[in-house]
Structure formats: C-alpha cells, structure tokens
Amino acid sequence: MINLSSPKIWYHELRNGLYLHLAADEKLTKALLDSRITGIAYETVTGPDNSLPLLAPMSQIAGRLAVQEGAKYLEKTFGGRGILLGGVPGIRKGKVLIIGGGIAGTNACRIAIGMGADVTIIDVSAKRLAELENIFGNTVKTLYSNSYNIAEALQEADLVIGAVLIPGAAAPKLVRRNDLKKMKPGAVLVDIAIDQGGCFETSKPTYHSDPIFIIDGIVHYCVANMPGAVSLSSTLALTSVTNRYGLIIADEGISRALLHPEIRSGLNCMDGKLMNQAVAKAHNMDYFKE
Numbered sequence: 001m002i003n004l005s006s007p008k009i010w011y012h013e014l015r016n017g018l019y020l021h022l023a024a025d026e027k028l029t030k031a032l033l034d035s036r037i038t039g040i041a042y043e044t045v046t047g048p049d050n051s052l053p054l055l056a057p058m059s060q061i062a063g064r065l066a067v068q069e070g071a072k073y074l075e076k077t078f079g080g081r082g083i084l085l086g087g088v089p090g091i092r093k094g095k096v097l098i099i100g101g102g103i104a105g106t107n108a109c110r111i112a113i114g115m116g117a118d119v120t121i122i123d124v125s126a127k128r129l130a131e132l133e134n135i136f137g138n139t140v141k142t143l144y145s146n147s148y149n150i151a152e153a154l155q156e157a158d159l160v161i162g163a164v165l166i167p168g169a170a171a172p173k174l175v176r177r178n179d180l181k182k183m184k185p186g187a188v189l190v191d192i193a194i195d196q197g198g199c200f201e202t203s204k205p206t207y208h209s210d211p212i213f214i215i216d217g218i219v220h221y222c223v224a225n226m227p228g229a230v231s232l233s234s235t236l237a238l239t240s241v242t243n244r245y246g247l248i249i250a251d252e253g254i255s256r257a258l259l260h261p262e263i264r265s266g267l268n269c270m271d272g273k274l275m276n277q278a279v280a281k282a283h284n285m286d287y288f289k290e
C-alpha cells in the first residue's frame with residue numbers, strides 16, 4: 001500500500017518543480033526509486049483534453065528556437081551548408097523538414113515560414129496533418145510519417161527538426177545513421193526530442209556551451225534544455241502555467257492534490273514504486289497503478 005500522505009514527499013516537490021524525462025534515463029529512474037521520493041513530472045501532467053499543459057510553453061520556445069539555432073548552424077563557419085533559409089530573389093529558399101507537428105513542430109513551422117523557408121512537416125496523425133494544413137494553408141507541405149516519406153524528404157532538406165513525442169516514452173528513432181549519407185553535406189539536424197532520448201539514431205545530448213557535433217558531414221544540435229538559452233522568456237512562460245499546480249499542492253497537501261486527475265497524471269514515482277506506465281515500459285520495470 002502506498003503512503004500518499006508523507007510530508008517529506010510534497011515538501012520536496014514544492015521546492016523542486018521539475019521535468020523528469022525518466023523514460024530516457026534509467027539511472028535517474030533507479031535513483032529516484034531508491035530515494036523513495038514522490039516525483040511529479042511536469043512533462044506527464046495531462047489536461048482533460050489530453051494536452052500537456054506544463055510541457056507546452058517549453059515546447060513552444062524550443063520549437064521557435066530550433067529554427068533560429070538551425071539557421072545559425074547552417075552557416076559555413078559552423079560546418080553548415082552555407083545556406084540562407086529565406087534565400088533572396090533569384091535563388092532557391094532553404095528547405096526545412098519538421099518531423100512531428102505537435103506544439104514544438106508547429107512553432108518551428110511558424111518561424112520557418114516567417115523566415116521565408118520552404119517548409120515540409122511530417123506527422124503520424126492524419127488529424128494533426130489536416131489541422132496543420134488549416135493553420136498554414138499552402139505555405140507548408142504536409143506528409144504522413146512513414147520511412148519512405150522521411151527518407152525522401154531527408155535527401156532534400158537543409159535543416160531537419162525532430163519534434164516527435166510519444167508521451168512518457170522514449171522517442172522513436174526515425175532517422176538512422178545510414179540515412180545521413182544520403183543527406184546533403186552540411187545539412188543540420190536539430191533534435192528537440194533529445195530530452196526523450198532523441199529521434200535521430202546519431203543524437204546524443206549536448207549543452208549550450210558546446211551545442212553541436214558533426215557526424216558524416218551532418219551538423220547535429222541536440223541541446224536537451226533548449227529553453228535555457230532564453231531563460232528570461234522561459235521562466236516567465238513556465239511559471240505562469242506551473243503556479244496553479246504548485247498552489248494546489250501547497251494548499252491541499254500531496255495526498256489530496258493527487259486526487260486532482262491532472263496532478264495524478266504527473267505522478268511518475270512514489271515510495272520506491274514506478275507510477276507511470278510508459279516509463280515502466282521503457283525500462284522493462286513493474287508499473288503500479290495505485
């Protein structure tokens with residue numbers, strides 16, 4: 001039986017609101033289980049409409065920043081192709097491929113179109129692709145996500161932005177090392193999904209101090225905490241959505257707060273037990289419902 005009323009637990013939570021991303025980090029998962037802490041992960045707090053309200057502002061920022069960073073690393077000095085995304089009259093525009101058309105992908109798309117790039121967006125959800133077409137009209141091309149479409153689009157792309165999410169689970173590897181050889185030398189991959197393990201096989205987490213590396217001539221940008229680069233905007237965006245949940249926990253204590261479905265959906269571990277099914281599946285561990 002799990003003790004839902006341990007004061008130590010919610011005290012810790014109040015001090016340390018966090019993204020945990022446990023599916024991508026077995027060592028951290030085991031450490032949190034050993035500590036018997038209660039971990040409420042921002043990224044799995046789920047709204048009644050299945051939205052992820054605490055991930056959303058960071059995804060908006062990461063999506064917008066992905067194009068800004070990608071455009072920079074396309075510059076020749078950084079090993080990029082030397083392509084200006086918007087082009088100029090008489091030369092072709094840079095081609096941006098966005099894989100995953102959710103919040104991060106849509107925000108990346110908005111900025112890429114704003115910069116005048118030629119944008120293609122790929123998603124596994126036909127409903128989402130229809131929504132994207134309604135939002136952006138003919139300014140983007142939409143493609144269903146499958147290995148054929150991804151391989152074709154990769155060959156053309158100057159900048160590829162990985163923004164897929166399977167909530168709580170490790171990101172699927174949609175670009176394999178072999179695919180890099182078919183890409184244009186100096187193309188840039190920005191793996192926003194790196195915090196969930198990355199959606200490109202060759203991705204590994206990097207830091208703002210040394211954000212890129214090159215494999216097979218392809219520049220990889222894989223910063224796991226992209227919003228940290230614009231910390232003022234990020235803090236303002238994040239605290240405006242997390243406050244509500246912090247106040248519920250402070251007012252009601254963790255045991256009553258966990259009766260709120262949104263806070264309960266954020267519960268990843270408690271009293272040494274894994275409480276999130278997708279994380280348990282990612283590490284082949286037991287999952288406890290209650």
Ligand SMILES: NC(=O)c1ccc[n+]([C@@H]2O[C@H](COP(=O)([O-])OP(=O)(O)OC[C@H]3O[C@@H](n4cnc5c(N)ncnc54)[C@H](O)[C@@H]3O)[C@@H](O)[C@H]2O)c1
Nearest residue numbers: 058059062100102103104123124145164165193224225226
């Ligand atoms: N690196 C960072 O700093 C940072 C910051 C914020 C968010 N993120 C990450 O960005 C990713 C996207 O987050 P989001 O909030 O936009 O998620 P989201 O749920 O809004 O969107 C994810 C999209 O991926 C699509 N998808 C799932 N599987 C797919 C597949 N096989 N092929 C193509 N599309 C697929 C879904 O249909 C959905 O539209 C997550 O991994 C999130 O953790 C990273």
